[in-house]
Amino acid sequence: TGTRRESKRERREREAKLRGVFVSTYLFLCFIFQLLIALREDKRIQWSAGAVFIPYWLMETVNGLSNVLSVIAEIRAIPSVDPTTNAPMEGRKRHLLEAILAVNTFWWWCIRLSLAILIVVKLDGPLTSSWAVVFIPAYLAGIRYVLLFAVAGMRLRMVDHAESRAQGMSLFITLGVLFVIASTMVYAFIGMLVEKLQDHGSHSM
Numbered sequence: 738t739g740t741r742r743e744s745k746r747e748r749r750e751r752e753a754k755l756r757g758v759f760v761s762t763y764l765f766l767c768f769i770f771q772l773l774i775a776l777r778e779d780k781r782i783q784w785s786a787g788a789v790f791i792p793y794w795l796m797e798t799v800n801g802l803s804n805v806l807s808v809i810a811e812i813r814a815i816p817s818v819d820p821t822t823n824a825p826m827e828g829r830k831r832h833l834l835e836a837i838l839a840v841n842t843f844w845w846w847c848i849r850l851s852l853a854i855l856i857v858v859k860l861d862g863p864l865t866s867s868w869a870v871v872f873i874p875a876y877l878a879g880i881r882y883v884l885l886f887a888v889a890g891m892r893l894r895m896v897d898h899a900e901s902r903a904q905g906m907s908l909f910i911t912l913g914v915l916f917v918i919a920s921t922m923v924y925a926f927i928g929m930l931v932e933k934l935q936d937h938g939s940h941s942m
Contacts, residue, residue: 763799766792786860790853797850808842844881848874868934875927879920886913 770792776782777789812835819826826834852874858864859871886909893909896902 759799759803763796766796770796786857790857793853797846797853800846804842804846808839811838811842845878848878868931872927872931875924879924882916882920886916 770790773782773784773789773792777784777786782789815826815831815834815838817826818824819830852872855864855871855874859866859868864871890909893902893905896905
């Protein structure tokens, strides 16, 4: 027992050290990325946007590897038997659950990466579309959250217990109001950013 406790303690210490290294590396890359953006904006370096984004690509690579490990752990944690029906968790049902876990883990990473790629392609010249098109991934993120809220509302209406349904609906309405406020602020900022980038691009031309 003492050996097991010691091994668990050592594993926790090792994981804590790895998390510390991960956070330190992430913060360092974030600092370098912001520094390169400032130097390019001040015309002190003539690097392409793709080169300036190298620290960001490294950050997202780390995030992608972390997501892979997270998905693997979650898939391994799937029980062999469905706790609600006591039916074996296998075949199409298990594959569907694995796909849902992968989508839930990677969707925000894909949004960030696709947005960064579009920004780089726009800044370096190949993409001639407006900045509003560049930010389409950000709009898709908002649509996903709206759909999740809609599904949650539909599930609440299906609850049989009246008191539980009423409590759930009050919480749902509160979260919905907060979501509307937060999304309005975020997309208002994105709209102002798009307008500023459009103006900056027209002046530079």
